[in-house]
Amino acid sequence: AQSVTQLGSHVSVSEGALVLLRCNYSSSVPPYLFWYVQYPNQGLQLLLKYTTGATLVKGINGFEAEFKKSETSFHLTKPSAHMSDAAEYFCAVSDLGGGADGLTFGKGTHLIIQP
Amino acid sequence: DAGVIQSPRHEVTEMGQEVTLRCKPISGHNSLFWYRQTMMRGLELLIYFNNNVPIDDSGMPEDRFSAKMPNASFSTLKIQPSEPRDSAVYFCASSLDRDYYGYTFGSGTRLTVV
Numbered sequence: 001a002q003s004v005t006q007l008g009s010h011v012s013v014s015e016g017a018l019v020l021l022r023c024n025y026s027s028s029v030p031p032y033l034f035w036y037v038q039y040p041n042q043g044l045q046l047l048l049k050y051t052t053g054a055t056l057v058k059g060i061n062g063f064e065a066e067f068k069k070s071e072t073s074f075h076l077t078k079p080s081a082h083m084s085d086a087a088e089y090f091c092a093v094s095d096l097g098g099g100a101d102g103l104t105f106g107k108g109t110h111l112i113i114q115p
Numbered sequence: 116d117a118g119v120i121q122s123p124r125h126e127v128t129e130m131g132q133e134v135t136l137r138c139k140p141i142s143g144h145n146s147l148f149w150y151r152q153t154m155m156r157g158l159e160l161l162i163y164f165n166n167n168v169p170i171d172d173s174g175m176p177e178d179r180f181s182a183k184m185p186n187a188s189f190s191t192l193k194i195q196p197s198e199p200r201d202s203a204v205y206f207c208a209s210s211l212d213r214d215y216y217g218y219t220f221g222s223g224t225r226l227t228v229v
Binding site: 034036041042043044045046049090092102103105107108 | 119146148157158160163206208210216217218219220221222223225
């Protein structure tokens, strides 16, 4: 079974600073990996995903993530934070082994942007 | 496409009452998921349907919870009787392929049981 660990339930950065949200996973098979964003009182929205091919994945709103198999990581970054980036971010991994679990989500990281 | 549509957006009910949450997935998607989100437990998968058939309901917390998907365009999650600890945001999500494309989530139903 797969699992996801997001380091830091809260991350605070200044507007214009680098955003780094950490995600480590465990999976017995090559994973599909996802980042979702949740704004207040809304559902989760897909930011980006890694399935196969290039390990650096670009998503919406200037975010990108890099799949590092050796480190079992899929950290999310954005070069310059904007106030509108304040939200909850979830990392998720897919079980490709045919299990019924589908996506397993991390606990989430609340991103706070300081003016 | 209107996306995944959930209704109602908010529901306040008294303990012991029956609650029915509704979901219309994206047309053509063959997988549907019900999740519950709380501050304490985060996102929990309750049940997963594939081609309208329940595949895994191991996340359903108790027999008070039941879910149906009578056709490809409609699903319900019912709680009977409801309890205060059921208060949460319930999300429905659908997917064309369970693993590859990720899920599209609805806006959720915020349930408050008093």
